[in-house]
Amino acid sequence: QVQLQESGPGLVRPSQTLSLTCTVSGGPINSDSHYWTWIRQPAGKGLEWIGRIYTGRSTTYDPSLKSRVTISADTSKNQFFLKLTSVTAADTALYYCARIPINDGSYGMDVWGPGTTVTVSS
Amino acid sequence: DIQMTQSPSTLSASVGDRVTITCRASQSIGSWMAWYQQKPGKAPKLLIYKASSLESGVPSRFSGSGSGTEFTLTISSLQPDDFATYYCQQYHNLIFTFGPGTKVDIK
Numbered sequence: 140q141v142q143l144q145e146s147g148p149g150l151v152r153p154s155q156t157l158s159l160t161c162t163v164s165g166g167p168i169n170s171d172s173h174y175w176t177w178i179r180q181p182a183g184k185g186l187e188w189i190g191r192i193y194t195g196r197s198t199t200y201d202p203s204l205k206s207r208v209t210i211s212a213d214t215s216k217n218q219f220f221l222k223l224t225s226v227t228a229a230d231t232a233l234y235y236c237a238r239i240p241i242n243d244g245s246y247g248m249d250v251w252g253p254g255t256t257v258t259v260s261s
Numbered sequence: 262d263i264q265m266t267q268s269p270s271t272l273s274a275s276v277g278d279r280v281t282i283t284c285r286a287s288q289s290i291g292s293w294m295a296w297y298q299q300k301p302g303k304a305p306k307l308l309i310y311k312a313s314s315l316e317s318g319v320p321s322r323f324s325g326s327g328s329g330t331e332f333t334l335t336i337s338s339l340q341p342d343d344f345a346t347y348y349c350q351q352y353h354n355l356i357f358t359f360g361p362g363t364k365v366d367i368k
Contacts, residue, residue: 176357184358185346186297186305199355202262211333235304246352247310254304 143166143236143252151230151259157223161215161252167212169195169214177210177221179241181234187232191239192219226259233257253254263287263353267360273368280336282363284349288325289329293352296325296334299362300345309334339365 140216166177176191189192190200195212204223211220223230224233233256264287274280284294292312296363308314309325312332322337336343344367349360 148290178359186299186350188357188359190351191357201356201358237304243340245295245310245314246357247316247350248297248305248309249307249310249316251304251306 141238142248143238143250145234145236145252145255147234147255147257148208149256149258150258151226152223153227153259153261155200157221157226157230157257157259159221159255159257160218161220161241162218163238164236166216167214168192168212168219170243172178175212175219175240176237177238178237178248179230180230180235189221189223195219205253210231227239228259231257231259262288263351263356263358264270265349265351265358265360267349267363269363270361271364271366273353273366275368276339276341278339278368280339280343280365282334282347282349282365284332284334284360286328286330286332286351286353286355290351290353292328294322294325294327294332294350295350295352297348297350299348306349336365 143232151157173192177189179226190210192210195214209222233254235254236252292314296309299305313325346364
């Protein structure tokens with residue numbers, strides 16, 4: 140049974156870089172059957188897709204965040220990472236990582252981590 | 262970029278009601294639509310993928326339909342556990358986008 144767990148600092152200063160880790164257990168992230176993705180949700184608001192990584196290397200990002208986002212992976216540790224630069228208060232949110240099966244043409248996010256809250260404040 | 266709209270934004274219903282939520286995409290996405298249920302303080306739960314495929318373990322009262330630009334999520338008989346917020350999500354050209362959500366509350 141695949142499980143995901145987000146981790147990282149809960150407080151980031153404005154203009155600094157937000158860095159989060161998603162640790163995956165129960166299945167390899169270098170599989171060609173899944174995308175691995177980051178999503179965020181400001182308090183009381185909707186879901187926003189950030190980007191995804193595939194086979195530990197190929198990435199795609201939401202166009203509105205593309206200039207500030209990097210998603211990478213360490214397949215030896217079965218972890219993938221989110222870096223978001225030049226953060227502002229608007230980046231304060233609950234950040235989720237999730238898995239996306241692709242082999243059956245699903246493209247639905249079927250396994251999610253519990254989320255980690257990041258606050259941007261001085 | 263593909264924009265998603267959902268209607269209604271809020272829906273008040275009673276246990277046993279048939280509930281329909283609509284999601285529209287600004288351009289055709291084929292059948293690449295998924296639906297999620299989210300309860301307060303919890304991660305979203307996948308209900309439907311590929312527009313009409315029921316995720317394993319999801320009750321059969323949930324169903325999805327549509328293709329192209331218009332999609333619906335239907336709950337055939339609303340149960341107490343179904344009061345939550347529902348999101349649609351599209352996939353097109355390697356980009357994912359969520360709809361703004363529909364909150365289903367008790368009438």
